[in-house]
Amino acid sequence: MPHQAPGGTDVAPADVTPLVQLVSPTGERVVEPDNATYRSRVDHLTPGDLRAMYRDMVLTRRFDDEATALQRQGELALYAQGRGQEAAQVGSAWALAPQDYVFPSYREHGVLHVRGVDPVDRLRLYRGEDHGGWDPAESNVHLYTLVIGSHVLHATGYAMGVQRDGAVGTGDASRDAAVVTYFGDGATSQGDVSEALVFAAVNNAPTVFFCQNNQWAISEPTTRQSRVPLYRRGEGFGIPSVRVDGNDVLACYAVTAEALERAHAGGGPTFIEAYTYRMGAHTTSDDPTRYRERAEEEYWRQRDPIERVAALLRAEDAWDDAWAAQIDRDADALGERLRTEVRALGAPPATTMFEHVYATEHAQVTAERAWFEAYENETGQSSTEAAR
């Protein structure tokens, strides 16, 4: 079981929590009495669906690899890899209804992929060319938030708005909406996350708190944030909580579907701890060799969430080499597009730094912009030069 992982990643010994698991690391369906309700939630998924999930995970991994490479080549200022968390992200995103809204942190590339956020737009922030990069209205995915935990309150407030719009408990599947917010194990320590649990609980807001416990907050193991499994945090606030194998895409789909069903029906919030692993560095500026063991990384490499789906597909005769080859070609195409289009992203005009400070611009900004434009003309500096 993951919680017996070597190295600093053990959560407290007290931790003997069984995870919700539907597929074993070796690709067999896990059939136990206590995962029956969750099994029933994936019954309707066809082999085609499983293949589509697999494809989403593979394309997410390729996006990750390409972005990492682009950073190494100096094309991105920074990049935060999602490697290892594809099942948690793709599985949970698959459970969303179109009208559901997502508040990610900064590592949910798989969620953004499933929700259709353009891959190039996903990298504008990391290129240092935009603080956001996409229009949330198009994908119902809010912008990445870099101040740990603060977006979890936004998600709860947004869900309170959904309640006020009467878009909860109508029984109309195309109408009932919920909010899913993603955050990490480290984020659970922030006061804002606890306050979000308070507000969601007392307002019975349709918020799904999806905590990806990837066992590290940069160099700190989860044991520095909690001495008991994190899913218990939700219970302390009176929020139904569940711990799921974050490397099992079907289990992640099932627990999220359950949580969304509750939220849509007016049953209020759910706290999900997806127990997974950050296989890569925290970001491209990080050096994990300073704080964790190769053995631990090796242990998890053998539990790669993508391999697990491949094994499942093979075990269930749903694998098809031609189809797999096509995925590789699609991945190559994605990589090709990223390499050309990200490189092509220039610097925005310098004066854009004065835009949208306010929706109703005031004299201070107008005067400074005017000064800057006059200064630029005079010194003949051009915004592109300045971008050097």
Next chain:
Amino acid sequence: MPHQAPGGTDVAPADVTPLVQLVSPTGERVVEPDNATYRSRVDHLTPGDLRAMYRDMVLTRRFDDEATALQRQGELALYAQGRGQEAAQVGSAWALAPQDYVFPSYREHGVLHVRGVDPVDRLRLYRGEDHGGWDPAESNVHLYTLVIGSHVLHATGYAMGVQRDGAVGTGDASRDAAVVTYFGDGATSQGDVSEALVFAAVNNAPTVFFCQNNQWAISEPTTRQSRVPLYRRGEGFGIPSVRVDGNDVLACYAVTAEALERAHAGGGPTFIEAYTYRMGAHTTSDDPTRYRERAEEEYWRQRDPIERVAALLRAEDAWDDAWAAQIDRDADALGERLRTEVRALGAPPATTMFEHVYATEHAQVTAERAWFEAYENETGQSSTEAAR
């Protein structure tokens, strides 16, 4: 049971939590299998001890009444009554060792009484004559903190210091120390309180979190802060938690003694929810008739914690009229002293407002003080005049 109280004070229906109770509202000892360990913790208390506890509660109540009267007469800027919470405060304070340290909020007059903080000093803050009022080193009671929840982190940090001093788990009863911090039901919503639980849990700090759930945060019932009983909050952070009848002085003593024993021994933090009731207004500026029912107040008046001890003493033939009369005289003397000495408290010299801004005063303060002194002399204003 208190949680069946009328009015807005119900915590969620889910709440069928039995409270730790050792004395019934009518003064009989409660003997149940599951309060055996707590009963054993009060066995050693003699009738004399019970009488002393009763006396502390009565004097605390009188302090409250006198302070309220002084505020009505314009001698205090404000006052926050503790009426109804005497058992929670006196009972818990009785369990403290001299070397234990207390971080109160602003309503723990009973705790301060037991710890020997001078009654006049306790009112300097409320008179608007001092922001603190006493020397924490003398009583091991920190100053009142008015920013809700912020002192709970100080208590946890202080406890981390106690650990580093090696004053935990030595087995030497005169040496092992712990920290008790008091806060309200409303305070549990503040991020700082949750963060304090995180820090205390992961550091296994000797902190006792004593939450007085008096069922109101000004005009908001506890249901606006949590939909489950508050003691469960601690469990979500992996901290042993218990709910006690906050109007039962012996039960409050017992659960605090248990928590302190754990902390002293190196067993780490405990979360205590003392289920009680704020019988008075939030403060002298508050008007409870705007938000709560007479019936509810009546219900609780019949569960007055002081009456309960009186009934116990009578039931156990520990009551003595002469002794009771002496307490009344002592209370009168306390009142007399407060009325004279608080009235006698003048305004501090105006220049004291420049003192202790820094331990190493710098030019900005020195220059402004100098200017002020020159200005005062010139305009002939005296600090006392200014106090008008």
Next chain:
Amino acid sequence: MSETLTFARAITDGLRSALESDEKVLVMGEDVGRLGGVFRVTDGLQKDFGEDRVVDTPLAESGIVGTAIGLALRGYRPVCEIQFDGFVFPAYDQITTQLAKMHYRSRGRLQVPVVIRIPYGGGIGAVEHHSESPEALFAHTPGLRVVSPATPQDAYDMIRAAVASPDPVLFFEPKGRYWTKGEVATSPYPSADAAGSADVLNTARVARRGDDVTLVAYGPTVATALKAADALASEGTSADVVDLRSISPLDVTAVAESVRRTGRCVVVHEAPSFLGSGAEVAARVTEECFHSLEAPVLRVGGFHAPYPVAKLEHEYLPSVDRILDAVDRALAF
């Protein structure tokens, strides 16, 4: 129509008209519901608009502002009440890193029309954290508007303009003035003259005309400055009194116009002078009016000490006498 209202009641009526005219407007905070807030500014609103629109929140300021941001992203216009000046700081991260930057971060795609009402200032004999003036701690942050009315009429007009504004507004209410009365012209909402309504968030108001010295004030100190002007008049000195109304942005044009006439300027606020808004006023006025200035811009503010105990607050706060002293120094230069 027009009626006599207290400063507090003018805000209540402004909020009421906003709640009536736009169902997306919400009021939220600690004790704003049944109690009507500790200052009763939201008195009666929950009764009339219900618990979903006038919301008693948990006791957590970061949660209040953080959820208000989420509500705004969903299309609501939350008006948050912070119970006292000294209790806004738990929300400081949400205000500074999220509320102020969301519109910019999204390149204008997202708007967060959140108003944060903060009763502030001293002189009411309160305990610690209940008499402070933290406005400068917000005015330095681009993306926020920081305003403070000084009269019941402005309180009414400015709260309506703040709620109507697509930008976040920190609305500082001089609590010491809550009980002062004034004539208030109430108008249909949205204000007949929408531009006019936004104007009160951008422009200063000349509270009194004079030619010898310019007194700049806002919120609670406007009344003090006017009293000082009366005293000066009796000594033959005529003071121009400029009520800034907005601390960010600053209506530099209005102040400079006055100072060019008077050649002397004294800025008055309760916040500590060191890095208080008066520093920006002084710096800007000096840049704009260097050749017209007969004396440096002088500042009368709180001292470089935490807000003192109530018994000493009248020594700490800018008084008529201290303003006169500064004017004397300015005239003597």
Next chain:
Amino acid sequence: MSETLTFARAITDGLRSALESDEKVLVMGEDVGRLGGVFRVTDGLQKDFGEDRVVDTPLAESGIVGTAIGLALRGYRPVCEIQFDGFVFPAYDQITTQLAKMHYRSRGRLQVPVVIRIPYGGGIGAVEHHSESPEALFAHTPGLRVVSPATPQDAYDMIRAAVASPDPVLFFEPKGRYWTKGEVATSPYPSADAAGSADVLNTARVARRGDDVTLVAYGPTVATALKAADALASEGTSADVVDLRSISPLDVTAVAESVRRTGRCVVVHEAPSFLGSGAEVAARVTEECFHSLEAPVLRVGGFHAPYPVAKLEHEYLPSVDRILDAVDRALAF
């Protein structure tokens, strides 16, 4: 003795000497232990002083500062690391309402010698919240000391003085300078000349002597100001460069002394000009040197916009050219 150290390493050595000489000194923060901090400033300290003295904390800034206050009340001297400027705000309430006021609240009975290290400033091509300059948001609060070293030597001396100070110190480290090298004279601790050691927290440093204009800077902009002074020299203008070192308190005497000689002053910092520390410098200098000023004190700072995307930060940050432009304007007055 003396050695060549990077700016970052000078701080590491200063912390090490503090940890060695006083067992009550603690280092705490996110990732300060095994990782040595994201900038490696605490590299090796946990290995040498153990997990109880160099503490990896939970991910919660309010918790870090709040528990540091408690540790200080128990007699410890915690040095907290905030990972980046933009992440200090969750701790803002603890810093502003508790850390700054504890000594005052207790009438001097309690001391809270907490140091808060904050890597700040831009120019490193980072994402949002990683390049900001929030120093003015702390300097307005009485009870706090706010300092920022500009050289490896000052980094070493000032961090030691900060740890030795009985008052809370906000220690702003110009992260863009971390990798610059300089000669550092290291001395036994507590510094032979204790007064001297405290002095670096109170006094400005004249980084270059000149007579035509005074350039005032601190932290990251001192190097820019010195470059500008070189350029000016080649044009025959000699600039006095004053490195403030402390933002609160301000060494007004040193700046005024210079401006009385030069008659012109330009203040440079990365934070937005509006209500930035430069506003206080301008206001004070004008009060002190009114008759010596040939031109208003001019400010070169960040613009009134959130810190922009990395691709534009060099347009946003004060540059040599923008300083020269301001000096020209000052000379032309």
